[in-house]
Amino acid sequence: MKRSSNRILSTHVGSLIRPPRLLELVRAREDGEAADVRAYEECLKDSVAEVVRRQAQAGIDVVNDGEFGKSTSWSLYALKRVSGFEMRPIRPGADPFARGADRERFKEFYAELEGGNDRTWSNVTKQEAVCVAPVQYTGLVELQHDIDNLKAGLKGVKVEEAFLPVAAPSSAIPDRKNEYYRNEEELVIALAEALRTEYRAIVDAGFLLQVDDARAAVTYDRMVPPASFDDYYRWVARHVEVLNHALEGIPEDRVRYHVCWGSWPGPHTTDVPLRKIVDLILKVHAGAYLIEAANPRHEHEWRIWKDVNLPDGKILAPGVVSHGTNVVEHPELVAERILRFAGVLGRENVIASTDCGFAQEQFNRRVHPSIMWAKLEAMAEGARIASEELWGRANVERSWALQ
Numbered sequence: 001m002k003r004s005s006n007r008i009l010s011t012h013v014g015s016l017i018r019p020p021r022l023l024e025l026v027r028a029r030e031d032g033e034a035a036d037v038r039a040y041e042e043c044l045k046d047s048v049a050e051v052v053r054r055q056a057q058a059g060i061d062v063v064n065d066g067e068f069g070k071s072t073s074w075s076l077y078a079l080k081r082v083s084g085f086e087m088r089p090i091r092p093g094a095d096p097f098a099r100g101a102d103r104e105r106f107k108e109f110y111a112e113l114e115g116g117n118d119r120t121w122s123n124v125t126k127q128e129a130v131c132v133a134p135v136q137y138t139g140l141v142e143l144q145h146d147i148d149n150l151k152a153g154l155k156g157v158k159v160e161e162a163f164l165p166v167a168a169p170s171s172a173i174p175d176r177k178n179e180y181y182r183n184e185e186e187l188v189i190a191l192a193e194a195l196r197t198e199y200r201a202i203v204d205a206g207f208l209l210q211v212d213d214a215r216a217a218v219t220y221d222r223m224v225p226p227a228s229f230d231d232y233y234r235w236v237a238r239h240v241e242v243l244n245h246a247l248e249g250i251p252e253d254r255v256r257y258h259v260c261w262g263s264w265p266g267p268h269t270t271d272v273p274l275r276k277i278v279d280l281i282l283k284v285h286a287g288a289y290l291i292e293a294a295n296p297r298h299e300h301e302w303r304i305w306k307d308v309n310l311p312d313g314k315i316l317a318p319g320v321v322s323h324g325t326n327v328v329e330h331p332e333l334v335a336e337r338i339l340r341f342a343g344v345l346g347r348e349n350v351i352a353s354t355d356c357g358f359a360q361e362q363f364n365r366r367v368h369p370s371i372m373w374a375k376l377e378a379m380a381e382g383a384r385i386a387s388e389e390l391w392g393r394a395n396v397e398r399s400w401a402l403q
Contacts, residue, residue, distance in 0.1 A: 001253045001287045007387035009061040014165035015357025016066035017369045052153035059380025061160040069146040073361030078172040081139025087127040100221045101270040130177040135190040137197040147205045163208035170239035171215040192246040210256040218262045220272035257286035263356040265324040274301040292355040293318035305344045319355030321375045328374045334382020347390045352383045
């Protein structure tokens with residue numbers, strides 16, 4: 001895993017906004033129209049190549065495929081890659097996405113936010129997943145397409161590294177129901193062992209593995225109350241153990257672990273404080289931790305790193321631009337955010353990142369595409385400004401020339 005040895009590197013969390021033509025083909029498939037498989041696969045390959053090129057053009061150092069190959073959201077995509085689940089319509093009043101203390105307090109806001117057209121989400125998100133048989137990994141063909149498309153897209157493009165994001169066991173297929181295993185513990189272990197196949201295949205292909213785990217933080221809002229913080233803490237601790245089980249045999253310096261408080265642009269007044277779970281986050285066997293830090297509910301939490309030791313050899317990739325607002329951060333603000341972390345952790349231990357993905361799933365984007373690219377450009381420029389202050393302009397220019 002590359003470090004910020006000569007300048008502050010930049011990356012992002014993973015999910016980027018899909019291009020219109022790709023969405024047209026995905027929508028046609030979902031609506032049951034005759035699928036032109038070749039047209040879709042060619043469009044997907046071309047779209048990945050273009051999004052890799054655009055990331056490099058924007059100044060991003062560690063890039064990915066935008067998650068374009070995933071058939072739905074960052075977490076539900078696993079339904080297409082593991083066996084054992086049956087999809088059923090969500091019963092009236094049982095929508096799991098409607099739960100949470102923040103949603104209870106701001107009911108009117110959420111009704112307005114989510115009262116748009118019915119194509120905001122893929123069809124699969126309107127159903128619930130029920131485990132009815134053994135969970136096994138069946139997605140190697142689809143995964144290989146992701147790997148091949150990213151490798152093809154990287155040809156002739158000048159970047160530092162590339163990564164592919166995946167869901168953590170606690171976040172994959174969220175709100176799943178269990179009718180097969182004796183308990184939830186057995187189900188999550190089976191899911192972890194199935195996902196291990198995907199994790200290892202990505203690393204074996206030469207890419208960094210990014211494990212996305214929004215549920216680690218988001219579950220607090222749903223669980224407490226009526227459960228206690230101790231109940232929640234035990235839940236996270238157990239899922240960290242399960243994730244580490246799934247990561248066995250994978251070098252830590254090939255793993256990035258991403259935690260955020262959910263990508264939706266809501267009040268987030270009931271988010272769990274980072275200080276209360278940072279010890280568990282740092283127990284994950286990863287070489288880098290990507291943690292939301294530009295969100296106004298969490299930006300102040302950079303101070304906890306004055307008291308919390310980042311383990312030796314590890315990297316922190318804090319969010320320095322937000323995915324959830326159409327306001328484009330000024331590069332000097334981005335630089336200021338980077339400098340805060342570099343001042344506490346050391347410049348070589350910091351990589352600039354985004355808070356979360358710009359598209360929670362194929363049809364659900366958080367900002368306009370043009371603004372997404374402007375934000376990534378602002379982040380790269382902010383990283384350059386911070387680098388000049390940390391290393392000196394001449395050294396940074398020399399570093400760029402050698403790339």
